[in-house]
Amino acid sequence: MISAEQNDFITRVGPGAPAGKLLRRYWQPVALADELAGPRPVKPVKLMGQDFVLFRDESGQLGMLDRDCPHRGADLAFGRLENGGIRCAFHGWLFDAKGNCLETPAEPATSKLCSRIKQSAYPVVEKSGVVFAYIGEGEPPAFPEFDCFVAPDTHTFAFKGLFECNWLQALEVGIDPAHASYLHRFFEDEDTSESYGKQFRGASADSDMPITKVLREYDRPDISVEPTDYGFRLKALRKLSEDTTHVRVTNLVFPQAFVIPMSSEMTISQWHVPVDDTHCYWYAIFTSFTGPVDKQQMREQRLKLYELPDYTSRKNKRNNYGYSIEEQLTETYTGMGDDINVHDQWAVESQGPIQDRTREHLGSTDKGIIAYRRVLVKAIEATLAGEGAPMVIDAAQAGAMTGPPSIDGIGRNVADEASTEAYWQDADRARRLKSDWASARLAAA
Structure with a gap:
């Protein structure tokens, strides 16, 4: 358990909050590129309690500015895209993507006011269908050359969803390997050939055994946590027989962020991004190592579950997450359907807007969460002291980072640490060698 003060220290994200100061040192996802499609590519954005307007100007350049016009505070998200920037609808003041004031048309023709006005502007960049922004001080860190950022656009798909809770409890689900055997338990296994685009519905690599069967029947994983240059790696081993281990x-x-396997051919890189202290978005980039992603199918699958424009789950706390007594008795552990994001959403939202960690009792399977909180506290303290933090990296460091490997498979004669390492490293290399884009990177390394 931790104190209420310690809980605030690691959860609150406003401009002056300790954790907020840390998170502002990193690029943050703020929109899907799809959200800037159409005749008017303008979108209001709320990130860590601050309000911005994101837009793409007539030349295609991205810009993100403070949302309130510096004239009299009107909402720039209702502005007009024209003449190289976004124009406030109140008095016509025009700002470009860098925050420069281009025109103050209501002022006298001889006025020099425009030259003295500057709107706060923030670096923005599009990566694999996600728009990232940097709202911290100084230069932003470089992007690591991870699979999700270097794979061809044809081999990635991006989506997001809203959780009505603090970012930290949402993130901690992804570093808890034990919960999948319960929260995501299915009592029957589907045809794995029909699992495209669905997590935990396919077969493990090197096997035709459905992952649902592995999770359901082998529910006491042996979990280990290993520090890495990007954070840490978690390994969950489930002994299936004398000579096979999942x-x-x-x-x-x-x-x-976390990087996890979705299937033998695809991984998920997912961020939990604070809107404010009590809401967050998950942003996911799905990366294929085989053929191009069927973006239309994956989008259609998810739009059956999420409502635009806010990407809210159709199953949520206002309709009890679609809970069915009959389903819970016969089909799924939760009775909340087969979308694991709904399961996760119920789990983290049911903890409250900000989880009261003074009342929790962590177990041995929570070692990933314990390890992360230690690193998080240390990084917040370093930031407050004006020191460095993990993953605040330069271009040379970013270029040395690849992967990270994310594997879900069944190995033979995996009996100790050495054989476990050999198995997942061999499995990762074999997948990359079969991939056009990933094998080219291996050859160039």
Whole structure:
């Protein structure tokens, strides 16, 4: 258990909050590129309690500015996109993507006011269908050359969803390998050939055994946590027989992302991004190592579950997450359908807007959460002291980072640490060698 003061220290994200100061040192997802499609590519954005307007100007350049016009505070999210920038609808003041004031048309023709006005502007960049922004001080860190950022656009798909809770409890689900055997338990196994685009519904690599069967029947994983240059690696081993072991390798990328296997051909890189202290978005980039992603199918699958424009789950706390007594008795552990994001959403939202960690009792399977909180506290303290933090990296460091490997497979004769390492490393290399884009990177390394 931790104190209420310690809980605030690691959860609150406003401009002056300790954790907020840390998270502002990193690129944060703020929108899907799809959200800027259409005739008017303008979107209001709320990030860590601050309000911004994101837009793409007539030349295609991205910009993100403070949302309140510096004239008299009107809402720039209702502005007009024209003449190289976004124009406030109140008095016509025009700002470009860098925050420069281009025109103050209501002022006298001889006025020099425009030259003295500057709106706060923030670096923005599009990566694999997600728009990232940097709202901290100084230069932003470089992007690591991870699979999700270097795979061709044809091999990635991005989506997001809203959780009505604090970012930290949402993130901690992803570094808890034990919960999948319960929260995501299915009592019957589907045809794994129909699992495209669905997590925990396919077969493990090197086997035709459905992952649902592995999780359901082998529910006491042996979990280990290993520090890495990007955060840490989690390994969950489930002994299936005398000579076979299910090996699941996942990753925490500091400060608030994880990389996990979705299937034998695809991985998920997912961020939990604070809207404010009590809401967050998850942003996911799905990366394929085989053929191009069927973006239309994956989008259609998810739009059956999420409502635009806010990407809210159709099953939520206002309708009890679609809970069915009959389903809970016969089909799923939760009775909340087969979308694991709904399961996760119920779990983290049911903890409250900000989980009261003074009342929790962690177990041995929570070692990933314990390890992460230690790193998080240390990084917050370093930030407050004006020191460095994990993953605040330069271009040279970013270029040395690859992967990270994320494996879900069944290995033979995996009996100790050495054989476990050999199995997942061999499995990762074999997958990359079969991939056009990933094998080219291996050859160039």
